[in-house]
Amino acid sequence: MGEISDGIERALLTRPVPTGASALRFLMRSEKGSTRKVARLLGVSQRTVQRWVTKKSGARRPPGPQHVQAIEEAVLARWQPRIRARRRAQAEAEGFVFHTRARFGFAAPAGSSDDPRVRWITQDLPGEVARELFAARDAGAGEQQQTVILARALGHSYFREWGRRAHGLHIAFSDIEFANFSIG
Numbered sequence: 001m002g003e004i005s006d007g008i009e010r011a012l013l014t015r016p017v018p019t020g021a022s023a024l025r026f027l028m029r030s031e032k033g034s035t036r037k038v039a040r041l042l043g044v045s046q047r048t049v050q051r052w053v054t055k056k057s058g059a060r061r062p063p064g065p066q067h068v069q070a071i072e073e074a075v076l077a078r079w080q081p082r083i084r085a086r087r088r089a090q091a092e093a094e095g096f097v098f099h100t101r102a103r104f105g106f107a108a109p110a111g112s113s114d115d116p117r118v119r120w121i122t123q124d125l126p127g128e129v130a131r132e133l134f135a136a137r138d139a140g141a142g143e144q145q146q147t148v149i150l151a152r153a154l155g156h157s158y159f160r161e162w163g164r165r166a167h168g169l170h171i172a173f174s175d176i177e178f179a180n181f182s183i184g
Helices: 003-012 021-030 035-042 046-053 065-078 081-094 127-138 143-159
Strands: 096-106 117-125 171-182
Touching: 003 081, 003 127, 003 143, 003 171, 021 035, 021 046, 021 065, 035 046, 035 065, 081 127, 096 143, 117 143, 127 143, 143 171
Parallel strands: none
Antiparallel strands: 096 117, 096 171
């Protein structure tokens, strides 16, 4: 995932996602202790899952790197579903605060004061932007498409002051160092 997708994901969660051994314990709890269901979920044998979770120290085998990634993805998909839905609805209704450090500039000749440069920006964005971002994310949009949505929103709200000045200004938004979203 990219900076924007990661930032959206962090904003939707209220607690850190379990990793390592606690991630496997979470999956076992979510599947009511069934090693068969966890094995089917991860695409491994039931015996493999039993080796991962056994209490006998000599028989225990840790999951390999490819399995660790599958476990983390499965946990992330199941972590705090109701809280995520509630925070998403809140962002779509009330908007969110977008905080970033990235390269911003305008369509201007090289060497002008409008030449792209790194800026820190914190801006309130309306719920329509959140709806558009979530719709694009649900449709499988990549980081580039999400960047275009945020560039258009920042251009309108931050650089053009909600349409009060600089009409027709085109924003260049690139080299994102970080992207944080605050909901509510």
